[in-house]
Amino acid sequence: MKKKILFVLTGLGFSLVSQGQVGNLNNSTTPVQEKEPPIDGYVIKSDVANRKVIPYAPIRQTDVAFSKRVWREIDLREKMNQAFGSPKARLMDIIVEAIKNGELTAYDPTSTKNDPNGDSFKNILPIDQVLARLGGDSVLVEQYNENNEVVGSHYEKRDWSGESVLKFRIKEDWIFDKQRSVFEPRIIGIAPLITPQIPGVDAFSATPQSPGASNVDPFDPFAVQASGEVTEANQPPVVTPVNSFGPQVDATPAFWIYFPEARHVLVNKEVVNRNSDATGLSYDDVFMKRLFSSYIIKQSNPDDLRIKDYITDDIDRLLESERIKKALMDYEQDLWSY
Structure with a gap:
């Protein structure tokens, strides 16, 4: 009798343990119905999906x-x-999807009279213009x-992928409270x-026009010139000069989003x-904990100049960026005495 009672209690214990693991561990032995799909894995990741934004500490102007x-x-x-561009959770795809769903507002980065820099969140950019800037609108x-002969035409929706975006620009304030x-x-x-795609920019290159041209420099007076009749095989190469002062196309903002508003979307997107x-x-978490690498392109100044406006060399620009970073850190360190 005691053995039967022990066996019943043991079976009851196993059933309670298995019921407690149903929510996390998929031990299903029966066919799963369509209304209850199987768990993709052994743990349901519900912590990120249920998170709420932790508000900033309030700061008075004084x-x-x-x-x-x-x-x-x-x-x-x-x-x-590289995590920002992962196909599993690409940041650009998250932002565009939130704009389409009405969860985020896109702002026009174009310089206007009431917004000279285009980053003051003054002018709202409609969703169709957002897709047009990204190249995901309809094409004829x-x-x-x-x-x-052209007999007709129609519009087809052009697909767009966030992998074409390789850089993000951040505007931030460093504040001492x-x-x-x-x-x-x-x-x-x-x-x-x-x-931006500007026609004619790729035309500035230096490539020989004649594939069969020799390596003799026609401007060297001491070089041994090819004898005989000038033919297509031995004539000097025609080289298109490199225009180092040609148009330099810089990456520009497609739109701006207000980060305090975007936090309510990003808090539920796992990296x-x-x-x-x-x-x-x-x-x-990544943005609040500064888990990313970046370089400074501008700091507030009376002349509203970017680093590229007064420094032309790329390496010197990076050094200037590091100097600004160090100046901010030195300000904090100089506040205290040890």
């Missing part, structure tokens, strides 16, 4: 002892930023007959950067990590 506005760029080709397709004795950055806006799938980091 408590701001120091403030500096900084513009910086994030290059997704850097190793530390013409129809031809057997005589190569004397009430809390905290020196911290607060991101104001984020903008994806796109490179893909190369080392572990159980990090539990959201895009809001």
Whole structure:
């Protein structure tokens, strides 16, 4: 009798344990109905989906002892930023999808009279113009007959992918709150950067026009010139001169989004990590904890100049960016005495 009671209690215990694991561990042995699809894995990742934004600490204007506005760029080709371009959770796809669903507002980056820099969130950009800037709008397709004559045309929707965006621009304020004795950055806006397609820019190259040309320099008086009749095989190569002063196409913002508004979307989007799938980091965590690599392109100044406006060399621009970073850190360190 005692053995029967022990067997019943043991079976009851196993059933309770299995019922407690139904929510996380998929131990189903019966066919799953369409209304209840199987669990993709052994743990349901519900913590990121149910998170709420942690609000900023309030700051009074009289408590701001120091403030500096900084513009910086994030290059997704850097190793530390490759998670932003992961096909599983690409940041650009998340932003565009939120704009389509009405969860985010896109702002026009065009310079206007009431918004000289185009990043003050003054003019709203409609969703159709957002897709047009990204190249995902409709395209006109013409129809031809057997005589190569246009007989009709129709519009087809052109697909767009976020993998074409390789850089993001961030506008942020570095603030020292004397009430809390905290020196911290607060991101104001984020903008994806796109490179405009200008016809004729790729024409500036130096390539020989004649594939059979010799390597003799026609301008060298001591070079041994080819004897005989000048033919297509031995005539000097015609080289298109390199125009180093040609048009330089820079990446420009496609639109701006207001970061405090975007936090409510990014807080529920998990970031893909190369080392572990159980990090539990959201895009809001990445931006708030500064888990990205960037370089400064501009700081607030009386002349409203970018670094590229007064420094031409690329390496010197990076050094100037590091100098500005160090100046901000030195300000915080100089506030205290040890």
